[in-house]
């Protein structure tokens with residue numbers, strides 16, 4: 001194996017494509033930032049116990065996909081497979097829920113790790129932007145998060161995505177449904193693994209992607225018919241708020257999602273151009289999670305959007321983001337003295353807020369201009385010894401090809417004005 005090969009199921013983000021990833025993260029974060037969500041950053045690993053309890057032993061994420069390991073000091077850790085448990089852990093540890101207003105609204109962005117079978121849109125290292133609203137039970141909060149995700153995708157120019165919506169019930173009605181579902185599932189012709197799942201986490205069987213399993217699930221009892229009055233009313237309110245906001249959604253009573261901790265509202269964003277890995281993001285309410293990891297009752301709701309799949313969705317729709325050139329000005333010097341003077345000028349330009357780069361490595365004029373071209377900068381700043389003796393540099397507009405001398409002491413203001 002070559003040393004220059006990223007590990008299986010991973011890939012590097014490199015220019016120019018990496019700029020798109022930054023822009024996607026930024027676009028997802030923007031509506032959150034302006035809606036009262038504060039930035040939170042947690043470690044890339046946690047005690048394995050947090051995920052075992054918070055995500056659930058019976059989930060694929062914990063039982064199959066987690067990178068768990070023991071440190072030299074004997075700590076049992078895991079690379080984070082998702083963000084919610086960590087964010088809640090951090091909020092509880094800092095007692096943010098006691099500090100004042102509830103809900104505590106947080107957003108995050110980072111790397112996540114799952115030992116999965118790599119394929120397009122499914123990697124072992126991937127990136128999410130997520131949001132959590134902790135400590136309030138209010139359908140408007142569930143609606144807010146869905147609306148903000150919708151706004152983020154639309155601001156990126158995505159159109160062919162759909163929002164699937166369901167309610168998973170609560171502590172009162174879900175157990176009754178669970179039993180009814182188990183009764184139905186036990187009568188089906190299923191493999192050993194799936195039979196075991198019926199006993200541990202029967203709702204997840206509904207999520208089975210295999211055609212023969214799905215065929216048998218026709219006629220399975222629906223949670224919709226088992227929701228208690230409070231859950232029904234809550235769900236209806238979420239639906240009405242979304243409709244009033246002009247956000248279209250589809251009711252999907254089969255939608256259960258992979259994590260154990262979801263209650264009531266659950267949703268997924270799917271994109272129709274992605275094949276099997278169609279979910280670009282998902283989330284829901286997790287009223288029981290805080291207690292599951294040893295905290296007080298803190299009803300909460302959140303989502304995580306996958307950055308990798310969002311980029312694939314943009315590609316599938318043929319959307320190219322308007323990512324501006326990295327620099328506006330590129331300086332090319334001919335000769336040592338000119339280089340020194342121009343380097344000083346470049347530093348001044350940067351301080352003045354003009355994005356500037358220059359040719360390095362003792363390039364010839366020709367090679368320097370080639371580099372200027374490649375940089376995508378609108379302006380080239382060219383100077384040789386003669387120019388400097390005259391007290392000027394040559395300012396070339398790379399778009400029109402026009403070139404004019406500019407007095408040294410006017411360069412910063414001229415370029416600041418032109419690039420503003």
Ligand code: ATP
Nearest residue numbers: 121122123126258279280281282304305306308309
């Ligand atoms: P899937 O059903 O495709 O496995 P999931 O339900 O496991 O998705 P979540 O845990 O809800 O996914 O994570 C939220 C989002 O993170 C997903 O919608 C997806 O965009 C992204 N994501 C999850 N796992 C991966 C992965 N292995 N590679 C790339 N993106 C991923």
Ligand code: MG
Nearest residue numbers: 060061114258
């Ligand atoms: Mg998964």
